[in-house]
Amino acid sequence: MADDKQVLLEVKNLTRYFPVGRGERVHAVDHVSFRLERGKTLGLVGESGCGKSTTARTIIRIYEPTEGRIIFDGQDISHLSERELHPVRKHMQMIFQDPYASLNARMTVRDILAEPLFAHKLVKSKEEAGGFVYPMLEKVGLTREHANRYAHEFSGGQRQRVGIARALILKPELVICDEPISALDVSIQAQIINLLRDYQEESGTAYLFIAHDLSMVRYVSDEVGVMYLGQLVELCEAEEIYAHPLHPYTRGLLGAIPVANPKLARQKVKSSIEGDIPSPIHPPSACRFHTRCPFATEKCKEEEPVLKDMGGGHLCACHLYD
Structure with missing residues (x-):
């Protein structure tokens, strides 16, 4: 557990819903919690539409949180007015995905x-x-x-x-990187990543790094969080999540990473994810991944798993480990 003095950002049960009419709403982010230490990088990964960018934009208060708390440098900024937020914004900045827009x-x-x-x-x-x-x-x-x-x-x-x-x-303490390299050529991506890493070593800035390229996230992150349909399903140190993935969704994401060496590719255990992401307006009951999980049981359909420590700070929300 990190020393409280080293924690720069703490997100507690962060929730963001978007009303879409007729009393319905999109469950974009649903009770997400994590901590980010000063000078460290937390990578958030998951398929498109899983809530990564909405989480980032809610943290920086582009979107208003529906529920939950955002504590930045010891201050709860969840419901500050624009005037109250102004001095805080100097210390938290964002790099957007599309450099053209x-x-x-x-x-x-x-x-x-x-x-x-x-x-x-x-x-x-x-x-x-x-x-x-x-x-x-x-x-x-x-x-x-x-x-x-x-x-x-x-x-x-x-x-x-x-x-x-x-x-x-502005020399911020926190920079939120919202897929900063996904719109760039592969030849440019490494240059941008190295630029960000060099600046972090020099300044001690913390990064919340959002991406769908798991191999790149491994390179830049100290910890990695995996999101699925608005929820955090696994969170631990970067090397641990690649060496010992626990959640079936995480295994599926890692199994989809292409391997350049044909011999190693043949030896690689295939772990594909079947089907499409369900609607975030009507997400599945209990475990949201049960409609696509090859290991789903009746319990997965009836009881929502809780993100808990499986040992050594490796957090996972899955009934397989109850």
């Missing part, structure tokens, strides 16, 4: 990076802002010459570097 096309790179500095009153003039903007551009692999260009003049990888620079320029 997340940058203002009418602003130069210099203005994009200077905007948060002015918003938090860290500078008073453009000249003063330049003292922050130019070193940050160089830190993310760009140059001073890029400062006067517009977003449409850059490649996807360069745009994402601008997005990263915008998030890091």
Whole structure:
């Protein structure tokens, strides 16, 4: 168990529902709980639509939580007003998935990076802002010459570097990375990941890293949480979850990772996930994975499993281990 002084972010029973009319609602995030230590990286993985991005956007308060608590640096920010949140936002920033949509096309790179500095009153003039903007551009692999260009003049990888620079320029304690490399070419992905890791080693920033590429998450994360249909089903140290996955869903995700070596690929135990993700408006009763699980029993259909310690801090929500 982490020392409370080392815990930067604590999420307790975080829930986010979206009303869709006729009294129905989408169960996007359902009672998710975890802790993130200072300077560490927690990876959140799962299929598209499992609630990873909604969890991230609720934590940073782009979305209002339906239930639960978000405790950042000892302060409960779950229901703060926009005015009360303003000083907190300086310490928690977000890198968005789509570098083409997340940058203002009418602003130069210099203005994009200077905007948060002015918003938090860290500078008073453009000249003063330049003292922050130019070193940050160089830190993310760009140059001073890029400062006067517009977003449409850059490649996807360069745009994402601008997005990263915008998030890091305030020197936040927490950066939420919402699939920051999924829209980029494979050749660029490693560069961006190495950039983020180097900055973390230098600054001690904590990352909540959201992705669906489990091999990449293993490379960047200290802990990994697996989400399915709005719920956290497994959580433990990164190496442990790859060496000893417990939940059938986690095993299925790992079994789907392609292996480059044909000999090793033939030896690999196949563990596929059958069927499609059920509707988040009408999720299955009890264990939400029971409709796709090859090991499901009657108990899985009647009683919801609880996320509990299976030994050594390895948390799993599955009746197989009762």
